[in-house]
Amino acid sequence: MNHLRRCNAAFATAFAASAGALCLPAPVCAADLQAIKIGLSGPLSGANAFAGKDNENGVRLAIEELHSRLFKVAGKQVRFELLSEDDQGDPKAGVAVAQKFADAGVGVVLGPYNSGVALPAARVYNDAGIMMSTVGTNPKITQSGYQLVFRIVASDAQVGAQVASYAARTLKLKTIGVIDDRTAFGQGIAAEFSRQAKAAGVTIAGQEFTTDKASDFTAILTRLKAKGVDAIFFGGYAPQAAPMARQMKSLGLRAKLLGGDTLCSPEMAKLGGDAVADNVLCAQAGAVLDKQKTGPAFQARYQARFKHNPDVYAAAFYDQTMFIAAAMAATNSVDPSVLGSALRSMTHAGVVGSYGYDASGNLKASTVTMYTFKNGALVALSN
Template sequence: MRHYLATALAVMSATGMIASAHAQEVVTIGHSAPLTGPQSVNGKDNENGARLAIEDLNKAGMTVAGKKVTFKLDSEDDQADPKVGVQVAQKLVDSGVVAVMGPYNSGVAIPASRVYSGAGVPMLPVASNPTLTKQGFKNIFRIGASDVQLGGTMATFAAGTLKAKTAAIVDDRTAYGQGVADEFASVAKAHGIQIVDREFTNSQATDFHSILTTIKGKNPDVIFFGGYAAQGAPMAKQMIQLGLRAKLLGGDGICSADMGHVAGDAASIVYCAQGGVSLDKTAAGRDFLKRYKDAYHTDTQVYAVNYYDGVKMLADAMVKAGTTTDKAKLTSALANEDYKGVAGTYSFDEYGDLKGAPTTVYVIKNSLPVPYGE
């Protein structure tokens, strides 16, 4: 009798353990970004934003379809390299992630998107090249502004506020850099700005004396740089050294604390655009900035808040879809989101672009981007 009772209790205990295990679910979200190399400060910033959201969700406790959900982040280094990005995409798909935050770079996101689309995995990138969302894929939800919005904003600012009549353009030949530069050129011309020179560099360069000497001979009012802070900062320094009178304009790639830290005093000639509104304008934004700095002991760069909002929105979509694993239902729920995050409201058009994505022009003061006019 004792043996029977002990066996019965053991079975009941095991059954209870299994039931308890089934009542909990671990959900892994992927993340693809440059975590090493010149752009690693941005990749880590994005990762930090996503991790902060996951920590908040896990602390609060969340259930989907009656099951308690614990979130994890699988963060992979795509090195800002298209080939590595495709390998990372396949690795994340094979590991069973439910969605992917990123990639950060357009040159990585465009080829990687084919892997994610083939697997039906939702991807939430900030990569801004318009081509990304014009491929006909239904699983892409861009959580930042596009090149059309960023480049166009800076061209309008150059014409209307800076009263620029002439401009030179430099881009780093990446999908991002060329894309945002093309949009600047298009809108600048529409505003009557004459493009007096167009030059090209690469995303590893640090010496721009030859290019800038050529541009100096054209004496433009502004120079628009399509690229990232790792190149934009030394470019600003060399513009000062060579005595160029032009202001340096750019998109979100140079609109970061890293730009200010590296460029130093030369950052005073920089004007740049970020998607969204200034975080210090709202209580939620100020709270995010404080919690981020408390957690990571550094200032945000550009997109940490978008990755934070993106993870929270993904969790919201899971609740609405009633599933963490059915990717088709998650994709449908994301397409119908109207999610109010810290940085703004996220809803998407038929292509997966943010509807009415606001942009803000910044200057660099005390090493940090500050909204123009403040």
Template sequence: MKMSAAALLLALGSTAFAAPVEVKIGFAGPLTGPQAHYGKDFQNGVQLAVEEVNASKPTIGGKEVKFVLLAEDDQADPRSGTVVAQRLVDDNIAGMLGHFNSGTTIPASKIYARAGIPQIAMATAPAYTEQGFKTTFRMMTSDTQQGSVVGSYAVGKLGFKKIAVIDDRTAYGQGLANEFEKAAKAAGATIVAREFTTDKSVDFRAILTKLKAQAPQAIFYGGSEVQAAPMARQIKELGISATLISGEMVKSDNFIKLAGDAAEGVIASLAGLPIEQMPGGAAYVAKYEKRFGAKVETYSPYAYDGAMAMFMAMKKADSVDPAKYLPALAATQLQGVTTSRLGYDAKGDLKEGGITVYKVVKGKWEAMESIGGK
């Protein structure tokens, strides 16, 4: 007696041939506009993790699952960020990887928290994890960690005693500048001026002319490369001898390209170790370049580790239900690309908070010193 194909499938059991269950994961960052290269770097790290995990054909809750990334452009804008967040929640995501900017992450985090959806963000502003939510986690060290380390380093190691501080009034820029200022003061420096601009400004001559009269040895800027590059050029044009110092959004090849000769001597900090010294750095660079045909920038290794932490938590909890895997995420102990001991404290901040200080020397970023972290 012959058996039809349909009958054969039924006899063997349909579950043996069932398609993987799709699990939606949210992603958001600036994918257009002046910060798009940050967002793409961020997205690539997440995408690489998704593809690697899917290739392993993971089984969770007795079923093969396939992670599907729902990517949204939040345009680095707080209003767009909340719209995107609500859309992703309505799409029934099981977890959120993003946002990028602190200014978009913080208002969006309230939406994810209300929905009980774990969120691992690139945002570094202290306020993100100080809201009391159980759902907020970081991919990078906070500004409290970074700003305090750089402030102490600028005074204690570099010898700057008279420092001016400028920030762009974003949650990121202001938060980083505040922490830098506190640490620099505590180390014995005098803050000769505190000035403010915006993340849209490109002309800083009025501010810098006023600062020139104070004769600062260093100017700390809390903000991105888009403003830091013209600021560096105008510092040089005005004959100000102060060294420009900033955070990780300035530590990019694009800053050097935009600032030209004025980039020389600029100092910037970045979370963690230089990629060639990261525990999984060499292997990550090889697979990243093979997959995307581009060099690793700043953020993708941290994005990759954050995504892997979420996927491993789901695997450990044997569930993609946010309420069920959230405790496993909070208890993460992962050997990642960026650190051999990735884990979170009670607020969701990274336990390991190392910082590396870089300087532009002959047109390239060179590591000066790595402080803390493993």
């Protein structure tokens, strides 16, 4: 992948190259400005576009606030340029996006959203010297030794363990069926849940499989109903989980539907209607946003800017963008390798938690919160 390597100088170029020494129509001279490209890779189309747009909005809000503060690095005012690309939640498309960013001189990428995209894209970003900050939860993402790959939320091991513990100790469930959508995310979190649930004394009554494009789950739900399951754990995304909840209701399957962070979305209630209530429980990385000191203010700014409430990971993408900016200011550098080292030595108080990374690029500490639904809204249960 040597063809992807490029000078880090391409990441921070002066506007003076195009404007000469003349002052711009703003109070700052062109020679005192530097442009920094930030990439956003996520599903901006298709069933999970709501998540991709939410992530993009989190980054955009951070950038706009940095601009309003006249953010500087090494004495020069910074102008961030956000380049958003639709990776479609598809591994091949995600790799193509990564190569496009490398060719464009992008130094920092927020995303991908999907583990299945993050796993192959990470190698491209690593070889190109680009920092990647993902919410992909598959543990393998940070096991490759790439020094510029960061996971900005808890991993499947943490989220799966939390759901398993809650199912066994709080809900007292005895028999659970497991379904996964065969994606890297779905398989990873389902495997972690099954392992942790068995360790807690829960019987895994059956393992079923579907896809992230499916809409009819009647056959597999019927098989699990026949096994008398108390709950079903689904490793997959809201666009499949919501119709699954509807079909469970129509089949008279009075079992809980459990899942990870991808079910902790307003999209679940929107698509599932009255089939999504306290029968659905999910675990999301991070603390309860409106219980954090600066959480309500972030929610208000987000709502004012985008005319709707933030979804699952807007706050995490906002926080990581701000953390990277703080690393730039602290090191007087925009070199990704310098920033990567800084993220491992610094800490950052974000709106949804405290950030600091270990040698592998995982959060040193991460809260996981259990949620359910009431009247179409997420309600926190415990963390």
